[in-house]
Amino acid sequence: MTVMVSNRLEAESGWRRSQLHGVRADDALTTTTLDVRARAAALDHAVATTLADVARDFAGLDLFLFAADRSGRLIRLVGPWKSALGEQIRRRGLDVGVCLAEEAAGFNGIGAALELGRGVAVDGEEHYLDAFRAFSCFGVPLAHPGVGRVHGALNVVTFAGATPTLVEGLARHLGRQIEQALGAATYADELRLLTEFRRLTRGRGGAVVGVGEESILLNAAAERLVRHLDGSELRALAARARRGELDGGDVGVAGGFSVADVSEASGTTLMRLERAATETTPRPTPGAGRGTWAPAVEAAREARGSVSVIGEPGSGRTAAARRIAGPDAVILEVGRAQTPEDTTWLRGLEALVRRPGPAVVVDDVDALEPRLLPGLRRALRQGRCRVVMTAQVQPTADVSAVLALTEHRVQLSPLRRRLAEFPALLAAMAAQVHGASAPSFSPEAVRVLAQQHWPGNLVELEYVVGRVGRRAGGGRVTVAELPASHRGEGTVPLLGLERAEREAIIDALESAGGNKVRAAAALGVSRATLYRRLRTLRITQEG
Template sequence: MTEKDTPLDPDIRQSWHRSTLAGLNPGSGIVIDQLAEMNLQSRLMRAATPILEGLENQLHDSNFGLLLADNEGYILHRTFGTTRLAAASDRLGVVIGAQFTEQTSGTNAISTPIETRRGVFVLGEEHFLECLRDQICFGLPIFQLGTRRLEGVINIMGPGRESPALMKPVLTSAVREIQQRLLNTYSDAQVALLLAFRAACEGHRRMPVVAVEPSETFTNGAAATELGNNDLALLKEFAAQRTTVFGDRVQMDLSMGQRTVLIERVSDQGAVFRVLRDEEGTPAVPRATVRYRTVGDDLAEKLLRARNASGHVLISGEPGSGRTAAAFSVTADDSVQVIDASDAVVDGSKKWAASLQSLAEQSLTSFVVESVHLLDARLLRVLLDAMEQTSARVVLTTDTGMDSIAPIATHCRSIIELPALRQRRPELASIVASLLADRGVKNVRFTSPALAALLAHDWPRNYKELQSVLDEVLAARSVGDVTLSDIPERYRTRGRRRNLGLLEQAEFDTIRKVLAQVRGNKVQAAELLGISRSTLYSRMKALGLP
């Protein structure tokens, strides 16, 4: 092959060189010794399936095909816009279970992204094998967020006359969603393990680092190269020994010889191991457990800062999101004086204003004004005057997105927006346990199907709705774990709406928030969103919004 024949792109040129060294020749076909039996319930497939289904709808009747392969190049999934494209791929051997590596199929948008760990366009003549040169392809690697471990490759391909520029944004969005879904499949303990693994790897690239727990193992490059499967099994067994004192140095017989291993406990059965070389000193091992930072952690930190700070506080949130509990948390006083704006409707404006003035004049450390979004303009002015005159700290609660109280907000030093329950889905198990503990119920375990049913719900009434469901469960349950049959029937159906991608979920939350802000008025919502009413109705239907 002459210099004139080789591609200009350096990634493609190096791939051609590797293909030649592997003994391939451009005139040969794709080498498939046998088809492997694929695990279609793997973590990658479970994370990618909803995204692939959405892409299939976009590809229908098009000239494009879509492939998903694992990190070894085995094809897990394929879909084509037409039966003609599918038949042509069958003839080439592009079928589920076939392995695409540069040693078996040369330069293409599955094998080459695996080698380069980058997105790769392969345009027609850039394919090493001539049988693939009527196609343009674009492949993107899929990584595990945090560890950058290669999980697989997604590839889109079409005939040479199609524009490759159309492919990149489609796949980039899909990969972003798949990577996030992969991360969401981890439990809190597994995410904590991942974060501890990342911290251990920083600054120690040459040191083998392994993080293990019963269902997951993370290794850095040095560990993957120098440790064998028997070593990993030994470390996993060691991590399960809860009586072992962690944080110290332990001598272990590994395949690379006897080595000093530093151990950091992360969870009951999860730990991070750093394998020292003979010439290396002992790096510091953090004694504190590394823990995944949740939405609830951020909220607790904001409430604590507001509690320790001076000045008035505004707490906003959807109905049922815990506004009153948050207000009490900020005041740190269960006997704090509370006045509710809804009383102005019952008692009249003058009586409510007099009660507010009385509170403001008392020698109080703080007091709470609930539901200030219900006040009319005149009473908001009265409230603002009271806040300016009182020596007490005023803690206000309000619904979300209420522009009418903007003047009040400017007089508050701390403004906290409470997350809705649907925004804390990864924490649902711990939230359920906390609510049960508040009722004096301990050691009650929800089975996976029972929790999955609760996770599938949107919780429009937030924590109050969940508390109501738990009350029903406790009343109906006899003994043992809480199973799916113990969940109220209306909550048992999984997937009350279809799984949404990251962009769709953001759209769903935005439309819901605006609708709540305008009390369900779709005309006003469309105006605020800058779209037509028909578009709003269409998007609401597509996203499963009532």
């Protein structure tokens, strides 16, 4: 948390944001009938645990504590309700469920802390809403200490004109305590989830999804069924399952599968899924080989030993890793997971790799907290099952040290480098996205698409194919039907020899880490010649 004091410039900036949101100074507060505490259970528990003791200390003080979830809705208000301050808060309708996000309540402590991601002081007339100008407050965001994701905000409220350093100090102190409680609860939740997930999947086949307060765990069989659902949709499905609203499964919501069995244990929900008889063709996994797997992927799949899969975002490294690991693999997503002091994630990984069994996929190794990488290396050395890891190109030295422990390395080419395969990739993508109604592409349309830069790789191609396919309705796609963003000439048309030269230069640059002097020496040309060919072939440092 960085220090931030109340000032007029901050307030003016907050007022401009409020006006852009269309908020008026005399607007009434908005509230919801949803159970906001249940929707933010982890944060609410951390707040309640932290504030239980301090509430008694507020008995003789005109101080209130507001806690809100990440959407700005109040989940708890703690303070002396029988005091003059408590009466003013009650009169203004401030209660659980009221939204204090800036788009609803203008510039205020809660809304500004969530908007800016740091501590913000707001005193008296600096509030945008007339109703709040009797108050002085200091708001701080509440972030998970490991993941860094903001869960909500805490606001210390008193009457206008109060000593700002006192309010700020209290807000920051309590905020840190709440964040520590939130982190402790989350780590315990992850360990419970992993334990229950392993218990349910040990020695069994089938698709299993585990949903905890902060984490979602699924095996490869489940990933194939739910790949069209994001995390929030899986949580919503788990909530419906817990409430018993999925009689006989739920094909309509999930699309292609049913929830065959639900169990709850220690705050986690585990669902066993079955493929529905009425399943339609699912959307392809972003980055999948689209039926055209690279020979290196297939070779790694047949080989034994650990594997690292390297590629640009959207190039298919996650799907390739899952192809290599097999249908029963357990997927562990890092997602900038833990603090260096916490060992829950590593203990879970060690528990998985120490026993012989299905392969483990560790996705996005380069997103792991750097100081946890030595523990990951130790787990890899001691492991008894196959481990497949993914990382982006040009990983850090520490990540490279982890990847060096794998016995096989698969380097996925970006889409812009797969010119010879492009027509087949395009046709396979169309078939998987649109099924029997897949459109065909005119030779000119294929040529124009092949010349695009494709920074999003196969994920971007999936989007384009989905968009033009809906327009074509199963017919033939010409250049005119392509999106405007992908209709122009991405590069100059290259002859076969020029393409080979372009690939050789790009390979040399990548091997030299982008150093043009070393790349020119490897190619046997002068630096001036290399620069000239870079301009002629329109090669950038991004390839």
